[in-house]
Amino acid sequence: MEFTPFLISWNITKRCNLRCSHCYLDASELTEGKGDLPTSDAKRIIDEIASLNPSAMLIFTGGEPLLRNDCMELFSYAASKGFTVVVGTNGTLLSDSNVKDMIRSGVKGVGVSLDSFGREYHDKFRGVNGAWEKTIESMDILKKYSLDFQVQITATKENYSEIPDIIEFAHKKGARAANIFFLVCTGRGQNMTDINPSQYEETLAYLVKAEKEYEGRMMVRARCAPHFLRIAHKLNPDSQLLKGATSGCIAGTGYFRITPEGDVTPCPYMPTKVGNLLPPLSPSGGGQRGRSLKQIWTTSPVFHALRNPKYEGRCKDCDYNEVCGGCRARALAATSNLMGEDPWCEYEPENPPLPPLEKGGKGGFSQKKEEILWTNEASERLGKVPPFLRSMVKKGVERYAKAKGMKQITPDIMAELRKRAGR
DSSP states (O other), X not given: OOOOOOEEEEEXXXXXXXXXXXXXXXXXXXXXXXXXXXXXXXXXXXXXHHHHOTTSEEEEESSOGGGSXXXXXXXXXXXHTTOEEEEEEOSTTOOHHHHHHHHXXXXXXXXXXXXXXXXXXXXXXXXXXXXXXXXXXXXXXXXXXXXXXXXXXXXXXXXXXXXXXXXXXXXXXXXXXXXXXXXXXXXXXXXXXXXXXXXXXXXXXXXHHHHHHTTTTOEEEEESOTTHHHHHHHHOXXXXXXXXXXOSOOBTTTEEEEOTTSEEESBTTBOOOXXXXXXXXXXXXXXXXXXXXXXXXXXOHHHHHHHSOOOOTHHHHOTTTTTOOOOHXXXXXXXXXXXXXOTTOOXXXXXXXXXXXXXXXXXXXXXXXXXXXXXXXXXXXXXXXXXXXXXXXXXXXXXXXXHTTOOEXXXXXXXXXXXXXXX
């Protein structure tokens, strides 16, 4: 099976004007930019990514990406290559001026971090007084200039009970999506006390319901939470979340991350370096530097392991390992084993069991090699889907058809699924 990355996040700087408790980069406040790659090297990395998939979504983040003096130049260069350019920011530095600059540079969306309905906890979590107010103002500026934005929420034991209020607030402010991220203890966050597995399951159960509540108005999703689909299946085997959704973690299969130093890792919470995109230190080469991104993506043993997982512990025999597989970053952090069991999972097989996803039926996600025929018209319609999404969409439509007992894909089925997904 061919794997093509459709989502890349790039920490273009470690510098940050905040002091977030959970930061996986251990970012330093307003340092002189030590470690930032020169503009020429950054552009060369953009060229490398374009050689792999110029239609991907490229997320520029940090640290705080707006602290790089050349950030607009990099955004514009990436957009000129065909990428969907998104900027991940804490929101405190957004202004009328730089939002207009981002639009001119081809930025298509912005992710803004918000961790509380009120200023007290947000400012404490972000390490700077006044951060909450500036972040809220940034949402108003983005809405003013019609630049799509989504709200990024980090769930912790202090704020998980107010997530419904944060989501509603994000909707009222005009966000297109609310993404709830679950902490993996790395960087400055490695010593934080996390929410416990029961609170995690409780939050995921709420998010399944919230996704339905906000359907057609704002997308609500759990991120870095492969168990989300298992919860959705348990609450409602006919849930639309199971029709056409990607399965489990996409690290190493459709996603990777680039560090400020040019290192490639499977995800921000998985510090395992699989290569470096800078030129070799010596003409003779050696080490991780000097290989092309295409070589790293296609030959890395770590990526190969993620694409052909051999799970251990409870994940090995779990009913849902085909569509969940647990968080590999959390397993690595807890067990020092990339294929170890995810310590946050509380799943125990149902008695009698719900129909497992891999066996098809109402749960969808059938892994059986049942032939599904596509009409010529449906194939033509599929051909209009961007290449980096085509495989995912094709699988999703076929899962939906199998769940409905259909043997042939028509344009009507595709239109029905699109309508149900609220698009």
